[in-house]
Amino acid sequence: MNTSGISTAIVMPAGTQLLVGPFQSYVRAALRAYDGDSGEAPLILPGRGMIAGDGLVVQIKCDPSALHAPRVVFTVYAHDKAASRDTTRMMQVLGEIVLNALDNTNAVEIEWLSPEQKIPAEDFAEIATYELPHDLPEMAQAPGAPSPEAVDLRLKIASWAMALVIGLLSLPVAATVMIIGAARGLNLRLTTHALTLTAVGAVLHVSGVLSGPFTQALF
Structure with missing residues (x-):
């Protein structure tokens, strides 16, 4: 299984206008907490809503598709070999992003690590686990999301x-x-x-x- 990219989506109420900007602070806080050993602030990279920590990069992608409720997809990639082996830390970053977002948005559901693992927003803190499932289905990316190779x-x-x-x-x-x-x-x-x-x-x-x-x- 390729663990270079792990994704989670936050599903918002129908009609929500989605912008990348408000979610950047949640991502930066999560990277500081779990990927900030250097003490340096996470870097906002130009284009496509990517933010880099010490060893991880998080991409934020808004998907306002009419086929389902608006969703924001967060994908964590490793940009060094040590980080790519630490899938627990990658999931901790995702979990912290979700918790930060839940405190500041009216999200209704979380697609945790897979579109098949749907967790009601109010239950996420109690239900979510940080063990990577075997044969993890690929998260349906928002239109235009780059591959790990492109990142x-x-x-x-x-x-x-x-x-x-x-x-x-x-x-x-x-x-x-x-x-x-x-x-x-x-x-x-x-x-x-x-x-x-x-x-x-x-x-x-x-x-x-x-x-x-x-x-x-x-x-």
């Missing part, structure tokens, strides 16, 4: 794009990041940290706070 490709593109931005600030730092990326694969968290530190260093160098041969070589 992984976007994360890689975002990481390399950040490395190129670092190159505009400091070629030596960018070269180091790219060498690490070529050898081990670029990590979105690594490139984000490198970009932040390089930007701070560049500002301090331009302002004259940092000077000397080493900073001259870097910037």
Whole structure:
């Protein structure tokens, strides 16, 4: 079974207008609680409602289909090997997202891990389990939802794009990041940290706070 993506849907009352924005705070809180060992805030990635924690990425997809009540689908993907083996943590993130949403919305039902596992909203906290069932049916994704491979490709593109931005600030730092990326694969968290530190260093160098041969070589 492929555990790179695990999904859960929140079913809303008919006629509910769905927007991704209000659900981002629930996802970020869940990632901070269960995937935030670094202490860094989860990153909102451009496009398709994706938010990245330390090792997991959550995609939010609104499905206002007329065939059933409006629903919001949350899919958790792993963007590092260690996280991909920790399915319990992936489900804990999903569970926390659902609990956060239930506190702030009028959801009527949860499709927990599968469209076949329907749980009334008021019973979710007591009924939901965090053990991945065998032969888990695939969650029906909202129209346009990307595959795990597409999500992984976007994360890689975002990481390399950040490395190129670092190159505009400091070629030596960018070269180091790219060498690490070529050898081990670029990590979105690594490139984000490198970009932040390089930007701070560049500002301090331009302002004259940092000077000397080493900073001259870097910037």
